[in-house]
Amino acid sequence: MLDDRDRALLSRLQRDADVAVAELAEQVNLSPSACARRIARLRAEGYLTRLVARLDRRRMGLPTTVFVVVKTAQHSAEWLEQFRAALADVPEIIEAHRLTGNFDYILKIVLPNVEHYDAIYKKLIQRLPLFEVSAYISMETMKHDTPLPVTYG
């Protein structure tokens, strides 16, 4: 299990991993070697998976977010297979979930602007039958790139 130091380390690292072990160590009141051992352990035990670079979406020309809720036209293994393939082939779909409730799926799509959504929509409906497709455009991202809550105590 994780103690307070582990949680502090994970919390810190998922906010900014571009830091020397020596600096991390003093923030959690550990020696550099003990701190390095912990990080290696957290990695080995699968809490910490990998380091990634965050890109600025606006700077990358992808400021627009659209959420798309989908109802399937047919509940069959073949359809699901096609749907999975479509998700994999469309890089603008950066997140996809199968849901409970009124909707079957929700997709999160990133785009240069709202007009580009039409191209994604057409790409999807020509690949497989969809019963209902509703797009909700994000007018304002109020919270994003948020670190996972690392429960203390």
Place this chain on the structure above:
Amino acid sequence: MLDDRDRALLSRLQRDADVAVAELAEQVNLSPSACARRIARLRAEGYLTRLVARLDRRRMGLPTTVFVVVKTAQHSAEWLEQFRAALADVPEIIEAHRLTGNFDYILKIVLPNVEHYDAIYKKLIQRLPLFEVSAYISMETMKHDTPLPVTYG
């Protein structure tokens, strides 16, 4: 602007940044120093913002994702202020957008299990009036932690 090498670097780094510049350099056919200079430039120009550690949600005890769509009870500056404060205070809400269309807001919430959603729901409705709150539980995450599409060509 970005050339092909920049895009290749950004694409690679947002998948896995735990790599030596020397290795990156040979993947884009550059010398290590030229490659390091590019990365420094991409950072200085704001394409690359920072390095972060990815945590395993299951391992961290937060395997459950719930999407919540919210309609506001009142369109006022005071309400919005309260809503922003609530978003900031609830760490389980890891993403929030103001939307066009039938819904006003969508929240993405991470939890140890579905039962915990009730606590978040109560926390929200006691802080501010909400006209409609509908939760959609993710039964399966089909795509996630996806790197941004870095358009080539």
Place this chain on the structure above:
DNA sequence: GGTGAAAGTAGCGCCCT
């Protein structure tokens, strides 16, 4: 953008507490 040398780090084994 390439080269080569200097400075900084990380990683490892070790022993001690």
Place this chain on the structure above:
DNA sequence: AGGGCGCTACTTTCACC
């Protein structure tokens, strides 16, 4: 488990071409 040491190897960084 943590602290501290020394070592090696590697990586980044910088002046210079």
